Structure formats: structure tokens, C-alpha cells
Amino acid sequence: MNAKTEERIKALEVALNNEARERDFYLKHKERTINPLGKLMFSSIASDEDEHYQRILELHKRLQKEGRWPETIPLKVKGTEVKAIIQKLVDAVDAFSQADTDDMQAVQIAIDFEAKGEKFYSDLAQSAEDPTEKKFYELLSSIEREHCLSLQDTREYFQDPAGWYRIKERHHIDGA
Numbered sequence: 001m002n003a004k005t006e007e008r009i010k011a012l013e014v015a016l017n018n019e020a021r022e023r024d025f026y027l028k029h030k031e032r033t034i035n036p037l038g039k040l041m042f043s044s045i046a047s048d049e050d051e052h053y054q055r056i057l058e059l060h061k062r063l064q065k066e067g068r069w070p071e072t073i074p075l076k077v078k079g080t081e082v083k084a085i086i087q088k089l090v091d092a093v094d095a096f097s098q099a100d101t102d103d104m105q106a107v108q109i110a111i112d113f114e115a116k117g118e119k120f121y122s123d124l125a126q127s128a129e130d131p132t133e134k135k136f137y138e139l140l141s142s143i144e145r146e147h148c149l150s151l152q153d154t155r156e157y158f159q160d161p162a163g164w165y166r167i168k169e170r171h172h173i174d175g176a
Helices: 003-032 036-066 082-092 101-127 131-159 161-169
Strands: none
Touching (some): 003 036, 036 101, 036 131, 101 131
């Protein structure tokens, strides 16, 4: 196995470790929180991270077996549902649900996880020579970015549910 392949395998092992750690973090906080948005958000992102883990594990096995980046790998993963969760909240959940300090800390830690994941996958995409490998890492980076943005939205909700709800509903006074 050449040095480039070994480097790729190590990068995938780091990715596997990160995805598993993040999934476990989200599952733990899904059980701990009583906030409806927190439960939905943590559950959805845990599911996304588990899917990423499974795809990366499959790729890792193939790379070890074949000794090169596979020419045919799925470049699609299940779309994240975090935007839909936020919309469901706007449509149905009490806007005045409070979050506790642990929720706020968990969301901040999650934002940091996702930002680091986005950068990690973006860096791998930039260094990839194989177009399929590049697209794979770009896809993962974009999903991590979406998670990060959704978590930032969740943080804003936790900080000011009424204000967040007004903004999402786009209610305004027009002076007429």
C-alpha cells in the first residue's frame, strides 16, 4: 500500500472517530434535554452522523481492501432534516419553551464540533486529487455546515424563544 493510500486511510479513521463521538454526544443530549427543539435537533443530527459513520466505514473497508480510492462510491447521503425540524417548531411548538444551561452548553459544543468537521472535510476535499474523493468530502463538508447553521439557529431559539419565533414567523408592524 502506498503512502497516499495510508494517508487516506488515516484520514478516514479520524473521520470515523469524529462521527462516532459526535453521534454519541447528540444521543446523550437528546435523552437529557426536556426542550422539544433540543430533542428533535439532537436526534436528527445523531441520525445524520450515524449515516456518515456508516458511509465512511464502508469507504474505509474498500480503501483498505482495494488499496486505492474506489471509482464508484455513493456521493449521496440522506439529506439532513434539521431545517424541517425548525419549520415544524415554527408551525407547532410553544415558542416559550425554555432551555437550561446544559442545553446551551451542549448546543455550543455541537456548533464547535460541526465547525471543526466542516473544516476537516473541506481540507480533505482541497487536498484530494481524485475527483470522486473531492466530491465526497465536499458533500460531507456541506452537511456539517448545514448542521452548524441549524445549531446556531437553535442557540438563538434557546436564548430568546419569543424573539426567535417572531423572526421565523416574519411578523412585523407595518405602520399602515
